[in-house]
Amino acid sequence: VLDRPPSPEHKRGANSTRSPGNSFMSYRAVKGMNDILPDEVARWHALERAFRETAELHGYAEIRTPVVEGTELFVRSIGEATDVVEKEMYTFSRHSESLTLRPEGTAGAARAYVEHKTHAKEPVSRWYYLGPMFRAERPQRGRYRQFYQAGCEIFGDPGPACDAEMIDMLVGMFRRLGIPDVVASVGSIGGAATRERYRETLRAFLQPKAGELSEHARTRLEQNPLRILDSKDPKDQAACQGAPNILEVLDDADRAHWDALRAHLDALGTPYVVDPLLVRGLDYYTRTLFELKSSAGELGAQNTLCGGGRYDDMIRELGGPAVPAIGFAMGLERILLALGPMELPKRPPCSVAPLGARAVSKALELGRALRDAGVTADVDGRGNSLKSMLRRADGLGARYCIVIGDAELDRGVVQLKDLAGHSQEELPLGDVVARVAHSGGAA
Ligand code: HAM
Secondary structure (H helix, E strand, O other): OOOOOOHHHHHHHOOOOOOOOOEEEEEEOOOOOOOOOHHHHHHHHHHHHHHHHHHHHOOOOOOOOOOOOOOHHHHHHHHOOOOOHHHHHHEEEEOOOOEEEEEOHHHHHHHHHHHHHHOOOOOOEEEEEEEEEOOOOOOOOOOOOOEEEEEEEEOOOOOHHHHHHHHHHHHHHHHOOOOOOOOEEEEEOOOHHHHHHHHHHHHHHHHHHHOOHHHHHHHHHHHOOOHHHOOOOHHHHHHHHHOOOHHHHHHHHHHHHHHHHHHHHHHHHHOOEEEEEOOOOOOOOEEEOOOOOOOOEHHOOOOOOEEEEOOHHHHHOOOOOOEEEEEEEEHHHHHHHHOOOOOOOOOOOOOEEEOOHHHHHHHHHHHHHHHHHOOOOEEEEOOOOOOHHHHHHOOOOEEEEEEEEEHHHHHEEEEEEEEEEEEEEEHHHHHHHHHHHHHHHEE
């Protein structure tokens, strides 16, 4: 129920058009949000299955949190001076509450961890999630306003061993998936104290060049100079050339963590590169940061497949105990773009083609019996000609078509057409299910 009467805007947004002099209205999906049609879904399932299997082998259990959270949760955890919070959130109000469609999954998982006092139930929690996220970014190939992430979070393990295990899991999963040219970049931004010191160092470095920065970067110089390192504006990128490297200002504890992480990765033989200027778009990170990119042709500019890092302060900032955390999320659309076409096994269905009114009931019964035996079955009850039913069976990629007419019904037989072998034989009605199931028709 809307709190106010719908305005014409409500009735007809930019996603629908009315041709002049014609009352016909055509509706389109919202810009940056895509339909995933049935013939594309098989690739999604294959990727989601690979992700779930990998995550579960590593001891992660699935969590499902709401798509909508209170706006303040994201402002607090992601950070006020980030692009996501400043301009990309879908925020609306209901029942005097400000709500936001989740732009990412970490804040909701952390909120759930605190709300359910999970720390009191188990020392370490490993959670994974899959689902749609929403950011009002400028849409382009690989960047959408509704997109799907698969992510993992570990609460209660300070690392660095689990940091290395997480990066190694991702490198291994991308390799098994067959994504070409993947590079894992790893860095550290230290803990809160190191970051505060680095912020000062960076501000002092950039201040004399303030005039050369973009207008947006100038506004960030005071509040969040680290974000300027992440700017895509060539003016900001030029100003950041030669900027001090955060790895040089790590304190002793941060340095020990960073050194141990690299030692674990080296011992595992996990390929990675150190990126001392790695900055991520969200403000909650501490110490370990990582991103996996691929230069696969289809991706173009949006080539970061996965990003993550440690966020040891978030649980406390959300009102929980001081529990360390690390996680990542990967963009499923981007991974599918990087993968290109996939060879997917298709279940060969069986089509049942009844000829005549009486045969339709028998065909429905046969369809049920086929499915009970594990065969994907389609019953063509449209009352069309045999030619048209065979065309439909072919279009479905069916291996078999069972033709059953009133005459066959009287004799208790069916015609079994092998569409691949272009042959046909007559079989007793009672034998056809077993025959199809045993010839590879069953799933
Ligand atoms: P993020 O880097 O903002 O991190 O997003 C992770 C991944 O989601 C990106 O690497 C990209 O593949 C995909 N992605 C982000 N925005 C879009 C978009 N507009 N369209 C398509 N794909 C997109 C996070 O979201 C953190 N929650 C990751 C994390 C988990 N850190 C700790 N735990």
